[in-house]
Amino acid sequence: MVLFLAPGSGEWAVVATRRVGGAVERNRAKRILREAWRQVSPQVTGDIDAVLVAREAIRGATTQDLVSEMTELLPREAVRDERA
Numbered sequence: 001m002v003l004f005l006a007p008g009s010g011e012w013a014v015v016a017t018r019r020v021g022g023a024v025e026r027n028r029a030k031r032i033l034r035e036a037w038r039q040v041s042p043q044v045t046g047d048i049d050a051v052l053v054a055r056e057a058i059r060g061a062t063t064q065d066l067v068s069e070m071t072e073l074l075p076r077e078a079v080r081d082e083r084a
Helices: 023-043 063-073
Strands: 002-007 012-016 048-054
Touching: 012 023, 023 048, 023 063
Parallel strands: 012 048
Antiparallel strands: 002 048
């Protein structure tokens, strides 16, 4: 997965190309990316636009796998400290 971030209005998009697979595989990839972002986005501070791009390696991944990967990919300054 690739995560593009930019200052903006807080909007986000999900992209899966034919390299991911057929329509069924692309739809599944987009579905689990959307759900993972819904779980991660409340931790994001400020208005950040995001584009989530599915790659071939997403096949067989679970939502929780993607949540942990997204959390690692987010810059520290963009993540709200949950301990506070």
